[in-house]
Amino acid sequence: MSEDHAMFHAEPTGMLRVPLLPHSATGTRAHLDPRDREQVRRYIDALLTDERVEEALAVSSPSLHRTVEALRAGAPMKPGALRKLTLSATRYVLRAASRATPFGLLAGVAPVSFGAAGRQVRLGTRHRKAVRPDGGWLTGVLTAWEGDLEVLRALRVVANDLGFARGQRWVLPCGYDAQDPAGSDEPAADERRREGRTAQEISVRHTAAVKTILAATRHPRPAGGLLKTLDEAYPNVPASAKEGLLLELVRQGFLLTELRPPLGETDPLRYAVDVLKSVGQADKAGELAAIGDLLEEYGAERLGAGLGRWKKALDAMGGLRADDRPIQVDMRLDAEVTLDREVLREAERAATALCLAAPDTMPTPELREYRDAFVERYGTGRAVPLADVLDPHTGLGPPGGYDHPKSERRTAEAGEPSERDRARNDFLAELALTAIASGEREVVLDDAALDRLRGSGAPPPAALELCAHLTAPSRRSLDEGDFTLVLSPSTGSPAPGALFGRFAYLLDDVEEVGELVRRSAADSARDGALQAHLDFLPLRGRDANVARVRPFWTERVAVGCFADRASPAVRGMGDLALAADPDRLYLVDASTGQEINPRVPTMLDPRRAPAAVRLLREVPTMGGWPSCVWTWGRLSTLHHLPRVRFGRTVLAPARWRLTDPGLFDSALPDAEWERRLDDWRARWNVPDRVAVGGGDHRVELDLTAPLHRMVLRRELGRSKDVTAYETPEDAGAGDGWLTTDSGAFSSELVIPLLPARPAPAESPAVRAPARRIRPVGPPVPRHSREWLYGRLSTYAGRQDEVLAEHLPRLLAALPPAVDRWFFIRYADPAGAHLRLRFHGDPATLHGELTPGVLDWVEQLRDLRLAGAFVIDGYEPETHRYGGHEAIEAAETVFHHDSVAALEQLRLRAAGAVTVEPQVLAAANYLDLARQVHGDRWTGWWLRDPRDEEHHAYFRERRAAALRLLDGGLRATFPAEGAAAALAALDARAAAMRAYASVAADPSVLASVLHMHHNRLIGTSRTSEGRSLAVARGLAQADHGRRRHLG
Structure with a gap:
């Protein structure tokens, strides 16, 4: 593939991610009995000799560090606890030497630049800590203070705009969990515990007092003033009852206070201090400010020397709220790296190869099903208030598979693979099985192979963010172009900035990141769509650690969080509506009808947000790439899959699924388990070094090291879906380019890619225009x-x-x-x-x-x-078919079209009409279009570019189809026995002309044609696309004929 054919242009601004330790510095290959106290003590002491490692361990898991201190202090420990301590500490250290994903002090980030000259690689040791209070701890403290009436009186409050009335109740679709788990030495256990608590609908009685409160808090106002309003409205109600009601509405989230830092605040502690000062709560502001000073002092300490100040901050924070991990730490690497632009060129080629080889069928069936249900219920081109759509009683409810609240809609299944996907799967199976059978660990793709994998012509993602390991034997090799990119098998983003977002405050030029995010969003949006920053209140405070990112747009969509929606730049739930086109859902501003795309550059899993927020995040990217990684499709269930290489890039490392039931059996004796592991390795030729885990939670293990094997067994005891990958260094070209006196480091590059700039002689791609429609309320079911x-x-x-x-x-x-x-x-x-x-x-x-x-x-x-x-x-789909004035005329067309379709089905069944169904449908389309546009009917068809995928169908049937231009639809009918069919066409033509005279919207013709295909043939989109291609081909032929004749 030449550089000229790359689909993307890699931006010269990237992010480098590097773990704390070099590969060789783990000290985890020791042979010991993990149940022997003295052996464990010596091992832990050796493991934590590097003071940086001990500090990183303490920050990542304070409870594990307390266990280490207890061991050193001589506290009694059972053999099981000793083993758990040994394996937990081993895993953390292995992570600190092999996984570049930022987390605490175990790995950090730095900017990386690219240039044709002046290459530089320097990795120092003076890494910088960025310290903030953990989101869960801060949320817990602020929630407690919101429950203090003295504090609450001074705070402004606003009604949660996710709430709505149902019967005699005021409903909030999902409750907020301010009490995050306090944590343990196993973050994964905390995660499982949180996952088990799905936020569900809560409600309160919609009493007169509640109505008064909600009406008075459409916009922010002091809670003290709100109590005065209640006193005036309900003088005979005890003050304690009114205060209790206000406190309860705040506690459950029906009212939101200004004390919660917006996710766009990158210094949440300072924000809370400022709010408390502004409302006269100097004492509490002082308590938080003192915590901030302690965190700042800890952050200023040299890495490895901060344990004392960290403990001091930990103790002080525990005095306000008990939490095992109250401190969030990010690490800015002491690094200066400038790489050759050839690395970017290779990333462009790799991204292009990924796009060409990607399947047509993208795994987003829930939104596709939801779009179909929306169109069925409300039609196309019509906006419906988002809150009404999400109401499960009067609307559709959340899409299937959504939580918070849990959707009752059936989870949609992935659609049938396209013909191209089936061919892709067959070719991939041939490649993979041939490699496996011959003992090869690698499949090499070339341009010819990409042509066989090439998609149907669907547009590639407008932008993406690659995560790739850069590997090279040495720095000199890298400079000479001898390098290999190894793409992450699980990490990437279709939205550049998502991996950058929360770390932007650590980088040298935050505005440069903002410009990248804005350009990426604009490239992926329809022309004229409004981009806005999405702000919301996380269901769990700790999720703010990942979601907190500086806003990069002045416009803001704030849903389910404190906001002053009187500002013209702020839109809330009531300002948003949902609409649908034939191929997508989209959001609009309810007051202007302008299409709007809420954006937030974060990797927070959308499934962890309220259903409304998840929908706001997913709709703008509907139909796009859910991730930017290689997919094997149906072959993913194979026990082993080989490496996939294209050029200097490994698109996918080799992988092995652990499926032997005995390996997951915790009761199996150690010796037998060891034998099973060796048998599995021998059978599938598994290398010594592998990266084990799911998603982005992998740790590199040496399967010849006893402790590493024990860590693997513990991983298998936690999950039944465990995959082993070859390490990036083994898949690529080694880890020799990023080295210090301590050894060689693993590394990842985050590379943003935007659409390739067209050549000067080429016209730039024209983006589809955004929609602007007039929102209307949901239809009242006529049930006439x-x-x-x-x-x-x-x-x-x-x-x-x-x-x-x-x-x-x-x-x-x-x-x-x-x-x-x-x-x-x-x-x-x-x-x-x-x-x-x-x-x-x-x-x-x-x-x-x-x-x-x-x-x-x-x-x-x-x-x-x-x-x-x-x-x-x-x-009735009133809006879709021209409004209330036109719906009766539209229904008359439906009637006569149904009669015409039945007559043509009867003639086809009798063998009297032999034209292919799609060609027959095209003839009907032309007949209908002529009733609306008369002699100008060809112009209506030629307004849009032809669909190349389906135009091939017309080319193959061109001769037969062209005969319809002379005789028209009626020429397809037999000379005898077609009187009823001909009469049906005449009646339909008259009805269509009458309908066109009252339907002001010319787009209704497309809807009529769509429904004709439905009646004559069915619901197949492929069939409909082919029939439309035939009609357009006939229009083109007729247009050319007329132009030729003068």
């Missing part, structure tokens, strides 16, 4: 007695038979009072069904027609052609 609507479950493959052969029998018996009817096909996770709708006199519909419909359904059941039949309320 003038409509009878039933859903008939029937297998998709038999729907043509039901429609062509059996529905006419029901239609022939319709009472005269039924003046129109129509049908559509539908498919959802529950299965395919037909939707039948009849309009007429209510007494006739429900007294005469309903029994006849039920009899007809029973006949179909007897023939095994139908299943369940459900009568429901009809809710």
